[in-house]
Amino acid sequence: MVEAVAFYLFAALTIAMFAITVMSKNVLYSMSSLAAGMIFISAFFFLLDADFLGVVQIIVYSGAVMALYAFGMMFFDATKDVKEKNPSKKIVFFLSGMIALLLVIILLSPIISEKVKALYPMSEEVGNAEAVGVVLFTKYLVPFEVAAIMLLVAMIAGIILASKRMDESITLKIDQEIEKEQKGEL
Amino acid sequence: MDGAFVIETIIKILIVLGLFSALAGFGTYVERKVLAFMQRRLGPMHVGPYGLLQVLADGIKLFTKEDFIPKGANRVIFMIAPVITAATAFIAMAAIPMFPEFTLGGYTVKPIISDINVGLLFVLGVMATGLYGPLLAGMASQNKWSILGAARTAIQFLSYEVVTGLSVLAPVMIVGSLSLIDFNNYQAGGVSDWLLWKQPVAFVLFLIAGFAETNRTPFDLLEHEAEVISGYATEYSGMRWGMFFIGEYANMFTLGFLASLIFLGGFNDLWFIPGAIAILLKVFFIFFFLLWTRASWPHVRPDQLMWLCWKVLMPIAVINVVVTGIVMMF
Structure with a gap:
């Protein structure tokens, strides 16, 4: 119950954040929402008991990659809006959106029918970091x-x-x- | 996921938030007093006995001051930025075991908000994201000095995170776990079991990097009080500025807890002193050490800071990791 609520909450937050990243014309909004979205994604790892991957997600993406982006952004005037060349091509947008939706449905349908099983499920005896290490250094x-x-x-x-x-x-x-x-x- | 667990967690969160906000305020008083005694001054004396109520007066001042937002600034980000600093500082504390377990009316309480098995990594990672507070503050302020301060902040935090990570890696290799509770249990055998004796180099590196990550003198180039403007916080006033401060002081306590848990035996009993008091003594000693250093040393220049990080500390940290690995192998 709690997990379901948390999942939908973080799913909505992540989508909202990445939507802002794409839609916003302001560099600063895009950048900070992208960083926030990266952090919200880590919540899914925590929900799946993959603590190690969740923390790595925070450190690598929010802590390092986005910070370097942000550092690059300092050379621009971050408070001005970016003028995008955006000629309205409604039919292109509509078709690409539909194709994206179709792809999602195609990829999702086997998941719903078969109930996916984890190849390397989390176990109580072996810690997260060890499990990742073993898979990484063998297979x-x-x-x-x-x-x-x-x-x-x-x-x-x-x-x-x-x-x-x-x-x-x-x-x-x-x-x-x-x-x-x-x-x-x- | 039963009701008792939820209530317990909420109470713990409230205690941590309330206690460390208050301690951050009290920390400013202690800092001013300690600095004053070391420099043969009196420090705050006028408000209350020995100036003890100075904290309260400062609090009233911060809360009632005008919340000023510059005209050209990006309002939303400008308002969010201080919250990020304060929030990350407190979130980092979620994975720190502060005291040994104790029973309260037949109910065992673990004084840790969330016992995840990668606690150490979590604390360091969340502290690292604290970088966004100053960074966004500087970029949203529409002010040259703010953005210069923010650039300095970004460089300093990113560089010294490398040193922190590498210096902690060697103790992690010895203990073989990322959980801070495992670190504590590894050193359960008394003072001779402390990781400080096995990893003195890592301890020194960790402390030096800690100075940089919590913005303390000699590495306080984020605000750099010697320049009259105050770096990324130039445009901030009132409680928004105060939140940067609370975050910084909370980070100092986090650093104290991390250093005592990883290197100084954590919350194990020390001779006749019970564990809970032992860890508090260690944390307060490290807090005092931060102030002591501030009273004794001048600033370094930004280029000296970078030189120290990349040409001195990082190679030493890497060598330390390699030597530890070789010793452990044979």
């Missing part, structure tokens, strides 16, 4: 390693892109030196 070892290599590649690329003049400290320089450099005298 999904190769995807895990591939993902690790991809992240390593991205990190190296990031360092190379950002490493130009890394040892110089702008704070320690005198203003005139920086001005001279900008003029190309040094």
Whole structure:
């Protein structure tokens, strides 16, 4: 009973938040509602007793990914509305919406008929983190390693892109030196 | 999911909210007094005996002050931002076991709001989302200094979260659990069992990162009182500003509880002192330590802060994790 109420509450909240993200013209509204939606999604993990994944959802998406987005947004004027080029093509919107609905129905129908069973159900004896670890390092070892290599590649690329003049400290320089450099005298 | 459980949880939530809001207010008084004694001043003296009623006076001032919202600001986000800081600080406390279990009229009470098996991760994650308070405040204020302050906040929090996470990783490897209750039980054997002796480096790193995450001197670059404007909170007044403050002080207590549970033996009995009092003493010592440091050290510059995080603390934390792993393997 409580779980059902919580599920519908968080489902409604999540949809509302992501709707604001898409519909709003204001960068700040979109960003904060996206972050809020990410947090509300974690509620579903908690409802399914997957505490570990719920917390990871909060840390990774709200704590790290969205925070970096937000940091990028600081270079824009966040209080102004964004002007979107949005020529009204009603038939396109209508058709794409219908296709989306159809896809949802097609994907959902087997779930209703068969009652899906969890492949790795939560057990009382083994903790959440251990369960995830065991699956990750046995059945999904190769995807895990591939993902690790991809992240390593991205990190190296990031360092190379950002490493130009890394040892110089702008704070320690005198203003005139920086001005001279900008003029190309040094 | 019976009625008693729901009522019990609601009572616990109300106690945590009420107690830590009050403690946050009282914390400001303690801070001013401690700083005053260390700098050979008197501190607040005029309101009540020894200035004890200063907290009340400050409260009245904050509540009755005009709630000012700048014209160019984004009203909704501007109003929500302080609530995020305060709310995340209190939500983080939901997974902290504050005291040992006790029985009240034949009914066993667990002094933890929600005993999830990844408690430590939950507390750190929710504290990390506290970043959105200052960030959105700065971006919604339509003010250059606010947004500069918010940018500094974002950098500082994101960087030092890395150090916190890595420093806690080594104790997690030793205990083999993310539940704070397991951490406490691991150190049940007295002072010699404290994780502090096995992981001194991790403890120091955790405390240093804690200073940065709770915005204390020497790493208080979020507000940076030396600049006359106050960072992301430049445009705030009254209780909205007060909520940032409550969140910050609540985070200091969370940090105190985390440090005592992970490294200092938690709520186990200490010699003749019962566990509940032992953990309170540890938390208050860490609180005092934060004030002590504030009285003794100057600010660091933003670039020094980043240098310290990425070139000193993070490598040490990684080395600590690797060494712990090697020692545990052989």
